[in-house]
Amino acid sequence: MTELTVGIDIGGTNTKYGIVDRNGHVYFQGNIPTTKFEEFQDYFDGMTIALREGVKQLPGNSKIVGIGIGAANGNYYTGNIERATNLKWKGVLPLAKMFTDEFNVTCILTNDANAAAVGEMIYGNAKNMKDFVVITLGTGLGSGFVCGGILLNGHHGIAGEVGHTSVNPAGRYCNCGKRGCLETYVSATGIKRTVYKLLADHLEPSELRGISFDLLNTKMITEAALRGDIVAKEAYEYTGRILGMKLAETAVHTDPEAIFLFGGLAQAGDLIFKPTIKHMEANLMPLFRGKIKVLPSAMQNQAAPILGASSLVWDFLDKRKTVLA
């Protein structure tokens, strides 16, 4: 009998899903546009059909032991998605209960950055770590904390919103309603805003002057920086400086062994890691200097969000075994 879990990553644009084993082997995967469904019930029905289709294709001796879901504003305790700003369905969506009722298996739901942290622990570079942080650099900046081997959920199930700590209270407008949040500077969107700010303030020629805000993406900025574009290079330096300064604050809260960077920005390698580490060290309380590793996530592939979500189930089952043993 092969035990398998379903992993579902609900993004504002697409929902990725897959069926995987404990070693991270993906037996089946697919995705459907999240935005296609006006009604939440229709979305759920669509997901149900897609997953049943996947189950049909599995080897005969396999068994689904649980469903893990990562979603912005997912609450671990309630199993609900609560007032997500990136989804069109408003209010409280009791997704974990709906999947449990439909498939009669455990369903664990949490926010996508928490899922990424557990994914790093189960499949990635944090396999032997008990205290670490994963920073996800996508449209926004998410974070997941593992402390003493346990995902930190907090009292209300919403721990780890480092993206909404303050860089400048009078700074850039943030989707959350505040100004100057970390994610307005450090994220795929943040570095675009920085490029545009630099283009506005400086006179240097830059190949990025020919690209509209809507078209500009992280990959273009990275490639321009690697070709020596001064604005693109400065944008990475600025992004890393702010990330490093704020990681120095996060580090003294939970004292992690390592901080992993995940996502498009993290794939820029030295462009982002060098200034981040330099400025984190410079801003760290001296007691912490030289102690906190900043590392790339091992989960840099297409299946990462599915693996992260599915890892929630393995982690749950591992811990239950320990308690029952």
Place this chain on the structure above:
Amino acid sequence: MTELTVGIDIGGTNTKYGIVDRNGHVYFQGNIPTTKFEEFQDYFDGMTIALREGVKQLPGNSKIVGIGIGAANGNYYTGNIERATNLKWKGVLPLAKMFTDEFNVTCILTNDANAAAVGEMIYGNAKNMKDFVVITLGTGLGSGFVCGGILLNGHHGIAGEVGHTSVNPAGRYCNCGKRGCLETYVSATGIKRTVYKLLADHLEPSELRGISFDLLNTKMITEAALRGDIVAKEAYEYTGRILGMKLAETAVHTDPEAIFLFGGLAQAGDLIFKPTIKHMEANLMPLFRGKIKVLPSAMQNQAAPILGASSLVWDFLDKRKTVLA
């Protein structure tokens, strides 16, 4: 048989010690000047004699089940005090091992703010809480985090140094070697510095103009503020604003049910709580607003440091019982 624990709080000036039961009843207490002993071994010998004296005075049916120690730079994992800047003995001091060898009981050592957090959980206002933060406002600003009912120690045993997050990278000089750390603004010393800054910048008359920096203390500032002194009131407003802004960042890391304020500044009541809560709420990510309580510690008495230290042992024994059950 009455089980008792020893609690020892090692401050830069004084060491307080006592013997207490599970309900916080203090059977015996005393203190010796930490600064009196040039050599660490002499200090340890002095403490040993003092504790043996205390043990002699206990009722016949009592038994010491452990020793808890709170000390700046105390490391939970190693049981050592490591490079404490407030003590004259340099290097690594293996205090937990020395007490265990001497008295043949469990000895738990951690930093004083962590001890305060466990004390709040065992004896204080956090008895029914699993996720909370204690902020100690003394000479500096310490913090202890309890997450999921467990004291957060971190990978290196030094978690919870919120006093050294940044308010202004070009701001006030800090004992840690950095500039602009939170504790240079929010602590007994911090508010003194703020009073002197306000006296320098403004023309308003103030009774505090007649007091030297060396003589000025929190109690004088509180009393002046209560009498309507404009500089003293503004100093509290400023202190609460900065504390509130930074608590809004701490809150989104670990999502606590409550943040407790402990120490002299916290005893100023509304003078500190009102601006702190107001500015925390204003700076919180909206998802968190109205959810995080800011409360006074229940441990506002002379024996608090002893109780906090002794609670480390009760907490350790409680958790061991759970694991063995």
